[in-house]
Each structure stands twice: as structure tokens, then as C-alpha cells.
Amino acid sequence: MLIGAVADDITGATDLCLMLSRSGLKTRQVIGLPGPQMDLSGADAVVVALKSRTIPAADAVEMSLQAAKALRAAGAQRLMFKYCSTFDSTDEGNIGPVTEALMEFTGATLTIACPAFPATGRTVYKGHLFVGDRLLSESPLKDHPLTPMRDPDLVRVLGRQTALKVGSIDVTTIRQGEAALRKALEAARAAGTRIVVTDTIDESDLMTLGAACAEMPLITGGSGIGLGLAAALRDQSDAHSAPDRMPAPEGRCAILAGSCSVATRGQIAAAQAAGLPSRALDVEALTEGRQSADEIADWAIAQPADSTPLIYSSADPAQLSKIQSRLGRDASGALVEDTLAAVAERLRDAGFTRMLIAGGETSGAVTTALGVRLLDIGPEIDPGVPWTMSLSGPRLALALKSGNFGAEDFFLKAWDLLEPEAEHV
Numbered sequence: 001m002l003i004g005a006v007a008d009d010i011t012g013a014t015d016l017c018l019m020l021s022r023s024g025l026k027t028r029q030v031i032g033l034p035g036p037q038m039d040l041s042g043a044d045a046v047v048v049a050l051k052s053r054t055i056p057a058a059d060a061v062e063m064s065l066q067a068a069k070a071l072r073a074a075g076a077q078r079l080m081f082k083y084c085s086t087f088d089s090t091d092e093g094n095i096g097p098v099t100e101a102l103m104e105f106t107g108a109t110l111t112i113a114c115p116a117f118p119a120t121g122r123t124v125y126k127g128h129l130f131v132g133d134r135l136l137s138e139s140p141l142k143d144h145p146l147t148p149m150r151d152p153d154l155v156r157v158l159g160r161q162t163a164l165k166v167g168s169i170d171v172t173t174i175r176q177g178e179a180a181l182r183k184a185l186e187a188a189r190a191a192g193t194r195i196v197v198t199d200t201i202d203e204s205d206l207m208t209l210g211a212a213c214a215e216m217p218l219i220t221g222g223s224g225i226g227l228g229l230a231a232a233l234r235d236q237s238d239a240h241s242a243p244d245r246m247p248a249p250e251g252r253c254a255i256l257a258g259s260c261s262v263a264t265r266g267q268i269a270a271a272q273a274a275g276l277p278s279r280a281l282d283v284e285a286l287t288e289g290r291q292s293a294d295e296i297a298d299w300a301i302a303q304p305a306d307s308t309p310l311i312y313s314s315a316d317p318a319q320l321s322k323i324q325s326r327l328g329r330d331a332s333g334a335l336v337e338d339t340l341a342a343v344a345e346r347l348r349d350a351g352f353t354r355m356l357i358a359g360g361e362t363s364g365a366v367t368t369a370l371g372v373r374l375l376d377i378g379p380e381i382d383p384g385v386p387w388t389m390s391l392s393g394p395r396l397a398l399a400l401k402s403g404n405f406g407a408e409d410f411f412l413k414a415w416d417l418l419e420p421e422a423e424h425v
Ligand SMILES: Nc1ncnc2c1ncn2[C@@H]1O[C@H](COP(=O)(O)OP(=O)(O)O)[C@@H](O)[C@H]1O
Pocket: 145, 146, 258, 259, 260, 261, 283, 313, 314, 315, 320, 323, 324, 332, 333, 334, 335, 336, 337, 358, 359, 360, 361, 362, 363, 401, 402, 403, 404
């Protein structure tokens, strides 16, 4: 296994899997810690998807170490810690503490922090993270329900999360090529720096970074650095070609959206405008017992069998802050996740076999409830989001979409990449 990765959320893991698969590595995604009986043989890359982005730092560290040990035991030659391209975290963690723990576990004396994902507009310049044309702190991520990001300076952000010395290497050095970058990394190490935030403007920077850092025992970052790493390691694997369509079991389709991101809210509006039947989850009604998961599931099941019901909790920042100040951030988030997970279970039992889930935390809650543990990676729907097929538990085609990813017509066009299983030879 050329790369064993620990991802702090499930859509992040799927995003990395897609990058590695498209780059020619045979890739599998494990949801939660892999059990001893799980067969990971033959994979060039395995990404373990945790749900550790927003849990207490000590728990995230413990869980990540267990995942790292399991990957090592399965033969991983190097480890990667995958977090969000928008560095989603709080001052309490979890990127800093998990990085520290994995450095100690792998014996790494230096690692990089490379969140950039240029294909989705996440770039880093002079250590500052941009989302599209705006600094992170001026992007919609400043209003994320669980991890509002209000400081774009990653050296400063990470510095608040770890006692290790954090430095940076800017794009000018990276553009001087692999040898100059290696020299800069060695100089950083000699100066006592343990984590280097790396600039990235476009994919050529990721290639240089991948080439210079591939032999590090631990790499940290977003899916973008997966591109550079895979390019540096591809020669060591058998050629694998990523599929452009995916056979999926016969059955009904549904969309469950728990992300409050601008992108997901736009996708919901586009789906509604196109006539998809939709039902909003009402947090207040749920707490007062006026709405329930069963009733929402009954509504979806009662829709025409050839329609794609859309169930969503997504709220804009003003609505969200009202809900959170009344019920608390964690309690309201957990209520929404539990409800969507319970709805998904009912839909699975009613013959829904193709589901699109929007939101990282949401996808974690839903897949856990569905009993899905291992995923094969299918075709790319949009950058960062592939179709996946469950290889354990119920046979389901699942698209796990990071809240912020995908074009406006994502909920409409994703289904076109699925084909009946019988047509697949
Ligand atoms: N209406 C709502 N009120 C309170 N919390 C909500 C609401 N809708 C969604 N949430 C919570 O917001 C969080 C969104 O996170 P996530 O699913 O990871 O989306 P994203 O991918 O956009 O980060 C989840 O914990 C979800 O339960």
C-alpha cells in the first residue's frame, strides 16, 4: 500500500479517494476503523474516513492513532492526514493535535500542511488561504455551523492548535523546483520548524510538492496534495483507470442535504426550480415533536417511484444562528444529523438504493446508520465528488458531497453517471 490516509471526515475522505483514483492508484475508502477481517489487499491507497473533525481533540487524536496503526498493519508505506481544503477546525483543534500525534507515531521530524485544492478555488499564498477570490475569513466559511473560519493566516491558525514550531514556504521557492524546495524544507527542519505551511497556486505547485515530499513518513493536507503524491508514486503501482460511469443496483433515488453551505443551498434551489419534490426539516418542530424522521421518510416513500425526493435541513446563516442560540450548536447539529440518518435507514429499507448526501458530518452520520463500511470509488460527478459503491453492508450507490462542492445542477445531473448493473460487462 503506497499511501494510507486518515481523513477527518467522510466527504473529505471521498474527495481524496477520487483524487488518488483519478491519478491512477487503485483506491478504497474505509468508513470508521477497519476491522481485522476487512480485506484491503491489492489497494495502492486506502483512506480511512473518521468523523473526527469536530469532536474533542483528545478523542480525535486517539481515533486517528488507531486508524494509523491499522493502516500500518495493513502495509501502508507512508501516511497522510487529510483535512479540509478550508482548514475547518477550531482553536482547540483538531488539525494541530492530530498532526502532532501522527508525527510522533511515524517518527516524522518535519511535515507539510498543504490544504490547497486549486480545482475548487482553494489556494494558499504567503501562508494565507483563499476561497475563490476571497480570503478564507471573508468567504462563506466564516459562517460554518461548526467550524467558523475567521483567520486566513494558516501559520497563525495552526500555531494556536499546536506547541510545535510552525513555519511556511512560499510559492516563489516552490516555483524554483523540487531541489530548491527540498533545500528549503531542510533549512526549515534545521531551524526547528516541525510543520511547514506550503503555498499552492495551481496544480503544478502540487506536483513539485508531491515530488519533494513523497518520502516523508507523514504528509498532511487536503485532497490536492494527493494529486502530487500520486503522481510521484504512480510508477510503483499497476496502472488503474478511473471509471467514467458506474453500474448501480436497481432502486429508487433520494437526496439528503444537511449542509448549510452556500453551494448546497444553491443546489437545493436549483433542484426545487427543476421540480424535484422537496421537504424541509424543521428543527423547532422536531424538538417539539411536531415533525419526526418517520413522518419525513413516509413522505419520501409516498412520492412517485420515478421521482427523486429531496430532504434538507439547510438553513441560511441568520436562520442557523437563531436555531443555534436557542438549542445550542452541538445539540441542534446532532439532532439534524440523527434525524437525517434515521430517514436514510427507513429509505434503505424501503428500496432506495441510490442516495446523494450533502455535507461531511451529515454523510458520516448517514453512512454509519446505513451500515456501510467499505467503498469503491466510481466516476467523478464534479471536482471532489465521485459516485461510490458500497462493498460491505447493503449494496448502495452513494454520492457523498462536501457541502461546498459541486455545480448548481449537481443534484440533477449526478444520476446520469449511473447505469443499470445488467449493462455492465
Ligand atoms: N437547520 C439546522 N440547524 C442546526 N444545525 C444544522 C441545520 N442544518 C444542518 N445543521 C448541522 O450543520 C452541520 C453541517 O455540517 P456538514 O454536514 O459537515 O456540512 P458541510 O459539508 O457544509 O460542512 C451538521 O452537523 C448539521 O447537522
